[in-house]
Amino acid sequence: MATLRFPSSFVIGSATASYQIEGGVHEGGRGPSIWDTFSHTPGRVENGDTGDVADDHYHRWQDDLDLMSELGLQAYRFSIAWPRIQPTGAGAPNQAGLDFYRGLVDGLLARGIAPVATLYHWDLPQALEDAGGWPERDTALRFAEYAGHMVEALGDRVHTWTTFNEPWCAAFLGYGNGMHAPGRTDGAAALAAAHHMNLAHGLAVPEIRRIADPSAQVSITLNLHPTRELPSVPADESAEARRRASAVGDRIFLSPLLRGHYDADLIDDTAGVTDWSFLHPGDEQLIHQPIDFLGVNYYSTSAVRFDAAVSGPERVGAWPGEPALEFMRLPGPYTDMGWNIDPGALEELLVSLHEQYPEMPLMITENGAAFPDVVERRDGVAHVVDTDRVEYLRAHFAAAHRAIERGVDLRGYLVWSFLDNFEWSFGFSKRFGIVRVDYDSQERIVKDSGRFVQRLIETRTLDVD
Ligand code: FCB
Numbered sequence: 001m002a003t004l005r006f007p008s009s010f011v012i013g014s015a016t017a018s019y020q021i022e023g024g025v026h027e028g029g030r031g032p033s034i035w036d037t038f039s040h041t042p043g044r045v046e047n048g049d050t051g052d053v054a055d056d057h058y059h060r061w062q063d064d065l066d067l068m069s070e071l072g073l074q075a076y077r078f079s080i081a082w083p084r085i086q087p088t089g090a091g092a093p094n095q096a097g098l099d100f101y102r103g104l105v106d107g108l109l110a111r112g113i114a115p116v117a118t119l120y121h122w123d124l125p126q127a128l129e130d131a132g133g134w135p136e137r138d139t140a141l142r143f144a145e146y147a148g149h150m151v152e153a154l155g156d157r158v159h160t161w162t163t164f165n166e167p168w169c170a171a172f173l174g175y176g177n178g179m180h181a182p183g184r185t186d187g188a189a190a191l192a193a194a195h196h197m198n199l200a201h202g203l204a205v206p207e208i209r210r211i212a213d214p215s216a217q218v219s220i221t222l223n224l225h226p227t228r229e230l231p232s233v234p235a236d237e238s239a240e241a242r243r244r245a246s247a248v249g250d251r252i253f254l255s256p257l258l259r260g261h262y263d264a265d266l267i268d269d270t271a272g273v274t275d276w277s278f279l280h281p282g283d284e285q286l287i288h289q290p291i292d293f294l295g296v297n298y299y300s301t302s303a304v305r306f307d308a309a310v311s312g313p314e315r316v317g318a319w320p321g322e323p324a325l326e327f328m329r330l331p332g333p334y335t336d337m338g339w340n341i342d343p344g345a346l347e348e349l350l351v352s353l354h355e356q357y358p359e360m361p362l363m364i365t366e367n368g369a370a371f372p373d374v375v376e377r378r379d380g381v382a383h384v385v386d387t388d389r390v391e392y393l394r395a396h397f398a399a400a401h402r403a404i405e406r407g408v409d410l411r412g413y414l415v416w417s418f419l420d421n422f423e424w425s426f427g428f429s430k431r432f433g434i435v436r437v438d439y440d441s442q443e444r445i446v447k448d449s450g451r452f453v454q455r456l457i458e459t460r461t462l463d464v465d
């Protein structure tokens with residue numbers, strides 16, 4: 001057994017997102033978002049679940065902040081529901097919406113917890129989708145305006161601003177394979193959406209810098225697609241499949257954001273789907289804004305190859321221009337999502353990003369696991385003995401520690417998620433929380449994993465085998 005120690009500057013906290021926890025969808029003047037529409041469309045979300053009530057955090061946020069304080073969280077990553085601020089996606093900000101987030105941020109500060117605010121975690125105002133959504137360039141301009149309103153209101157007190165959470169999911173699951181809101185299936189629209197999210201980031205960052213306190217950190221969070229080799233896939237095929245997956249999965253964001261241009265292979269690979277006429281002269285320079293760190297969300301890995309049986313018209317999917325790309329599940333163990341557990345890949349991903357972008361500090365803005373938890377009542381006290389989640393977290397914190405030892409400038413680690421919540425198209429069937437939520441009574445129960453995180457923060461140390 002060994003004991004690992006985390007640097008005192010390493011921030012340990014937890015994360016959530018507005019639509020997944022807030023509820024209160026008709027309160028405080030909030031307008032409808034694409035996730036309200038999508039979740040209320042039969043067949044889109046498991047069990048017909050919606051975020052109408054979710055964790056009722058809109059009403060219980062003070063108690064939730066007290067729980068965060070009890071666990072000693074150093075930072076809390078939450079997202080702002082755009083339709084609470086601009087119910088129709090444009091115009092003057094809605095005071096009740098601003099007040100809600102001001103209360104939350106002040107409550108965090110009063111408890112010594114650093115607020116990490118994400119501006120877009122997928123709940124686009126429905127009115128903007130009705131006007132064409134992210135495939136329309138105007139949505140990027142609207143986003144910069146919304147960002148300006150938020151920074152005017154909270155720029156003196158939010159420690160960290162994140163423009164987007166996982167634009168890959170928002171663009172390619174939202175507009176590519178239709179698994180996420182708004183549920184469209186159009187490869188060209190998905191690529192345009194990705195570009196407009198990049199552009200929206202590029203327009204918002206200078207707004208944030210102009211208005212926010214100079215000490216504020218500005219970032220974006222990506223979900224990258226780390227892949228592993230499989231012995232059954234020939235080396236040449238594997239290399240080409242991985243190159244293609246990285247182009248439209250990862251470099252479509254990394255390259256313009258961090259290098260100032262789209263890669264030529266991406267434009268070539270997707271030429272059958274779009275002519276990229278949505279990319280205007282000067283856009284790449286606009287997107288290439290200095291940021292203070294890159295947020296990385298990591299859960300699992302996969303392998304890729306080509307499916308020889310696919311030819312002819314593109315099948316609708318999350319990988320526009322890549323109809324034959326096939327993602328294969330790697331050997332387990334698996335979480336309740338069916339995702340393989342591969343902590344070594346987190347270390348490798350962090351090291352590889354550090355090698356490619358040596359100047360860019362990194363932060364793990366999400367990592368965690370869904371497991372089918374069981375509540376045990378002992379002497380009238382409820383417990384969730386989620387040893388599988390504790391061990392998942394231990395292994396991934398250890399991987400993060402190895403990355404730091406290998407020279408990665410890793411600033412922190414935010415566990416997904418603080419609360420069990422609405423897991424998008426899986427509804428409430430998947431539990432990621434370190435705090436359990438009983439959706440009937442809204443009772444919160446700190447799981448063993450919550451106590452594990454609490455001890456980690458208290459002691460700054462982690463025991464590993
Ligand atoms: C990420 C999302 C987050 C949550 C986790 C499990 O893709 O950013 O909202 O759903 O996955």
